[in-house]
Structure formats: C-alpha cells, structure tokens
Amino acid sequence: MNAIKPHPHKTDLTVTHVLAELLERLECSTEPVGAEQYRSVVLHLVNELGDVxxxxxxxxLLDTHPAAAELYENVNYQYAGLCRSALDASLxxxxxxxxxLNRAMRRASNHSTNQPKEDPNHGKS
Structure with a gap:
C-alpha cells in the first residue's frame, strides 16, 4: 500500500520574495505590461505561496508587498476570507x-412629525 506523504512546506522565502517584488514592480509600472508576463508572474507566485x-x-513578506498580499488573500479566500484586509478600515x-442610516431615519421621522396633519374633511362639503 502506498502511503500519501504530506507535502512539506518551504521555509526559504527567497523565490517567493523575488516574485512578490516582481509583481509589485509590474503593478506600479508606468509602462504597459504584457498580459502573458503578468499572468506568468502571478501563477508562479500562487504556486510559491501554496508551498510556503x-x-x-x-x-x-506580505506586509511589505501589497499586491502579493492581495493575491494571497484571494487564493485563500475560501479558507479565511479577507484575512489580511485592514479590520480598522472595515469597522x-x-x-x-x-x-x-440613523441620520436618514431621524430626518424621515422629523419630516413626518413636522408635516401638518391633513384635515380628513378637507375638500368635502
């Protein structure tokens, strides 16, 4: 019987760091970036992030590379949601x-109490 061995995670982040740096440069580039080049970097980084x-x-590493952090969050969304998004900003x-909403409700409430009551006999003879 063949036992399935768990895939060991890498602790050396050198390749991951290089790819994260490259993705940041592509994201911030003022020059047009080819779709295939961008896609290639992203796919390689996704593979690395899966092994790290x-x-x-x-x-x-993710704190210093926002594009890689966003990618990591998107890839792991099914497990952890937006785990790297700033909680303070969300709150x-x-x-x-x-x-x-409360202001709008107060205005609507004040508006309805300030309206004159309609005379039920108005317009009737």
Missing amino acids: EPGTALGA AAEREAKEA
Missing part, C-alpha cells in the same frame, strides 16, 4: 454606514 510555510516570515466603514 505560513507564519511570521510570510506575514512580514470604520460599517460605523459610518450605520451613522448615515
């Missing part, structure tokens, strides 16, 4: 939305 040992070293947006 999760941990502080990977976290530090602030949610708070602002709630405040806007």
